[in-house]
Amino acid sequence: MTEDLMTIREMCETYDVTPRTLRFYEAKELLFPIREGQKRLFTKSDRARLKLILRGKRFGFSLEEIRQLLDLYHVGDQQMTQISRTYEIACERLEDMEARREELTQAIDDLKEQLRWGEKVIASVKQDKKAAE
Amino acid sequence: MTEDLMTIREMCETYDVTPRTLRFYEAKELLFPIREGQKRLFTKSDRARLKLILRGKRFGFSLEEIRQLLDLYHVGDQQMTQISRTYEIACERLEDMEARREELTQAIDDLKEQLRWGEKVIASVKQDKKAAE
């Protein structure tokens, strides 16, 4: 068993973050490690949340936005008042993300076209070189 | 014709940014408006670059990363030395972006599943209410 609990150092090595970062996320109420005396112990839930935090960051979400998203993913953690309101917000978020993917797809296509153009240029440069020899 | 040149104010309204932002981007060498006396005039190229800047930001790229990407998109603007090197970098970037899209797709699927779960909860809550009446 992984003991289901990890020290701050283990977390840092596993997810490649600094202790400062984990304490910062706790202060911002993104993580809720339990305390054994002074020390923090990170649960499975904390690890799931951290993965989502890091993922969110890669897509340019602010920590505050991520905190709200986390609340959506972990409704079960709290009382389920206003679930349907939460549900609506989640639907909107989903639309955001699908729009983002659309845009990203567009960007990828653009870049691919640019690359095809680049290939042609490279080819013609090689051609010129050959002709010049 | 749109005259192909836009004032800073027109740019701001078109792309919903502040003058400060455009000047900042110029200082960071992301944009290169031409000068008529003191005033900046933004070209078609500047507008294309700005669109890419705003898009990049939405995906969590830093301005410095975006600057490098812009250099890839606008090879034609400069001399074409080291085109093949540029081509390689662009290929790597493309892989980055496709990986990002994969991740985003995964996130979307996760959220969708969460939503289906939420629907079930809502349905059962409604059921409980009905039973309690």
Add this chain to the structure above:
DNA sequence: CATGTAGATGACGTTCACGTAATGTGAACG
């Protein structure tokens, strides 16, 4: 017991991406 070693707690520093005055300037308008 001295000495690490791992972690905790402030508190201040830093970088990025702009915001926000304060001040200046050239063209246009009444």
Add this chain to the structure above:
DNA sequence: CGTTCACATTACGTGAACGTCATCTACATG
């Protein structure tokens, strides 16, 4: 001709997201 715009520059301010440093505990180890 004074004033109002629209734009410019210079410089300092700001919030987010940590980094860094000093200091303090608790525990293990030779």
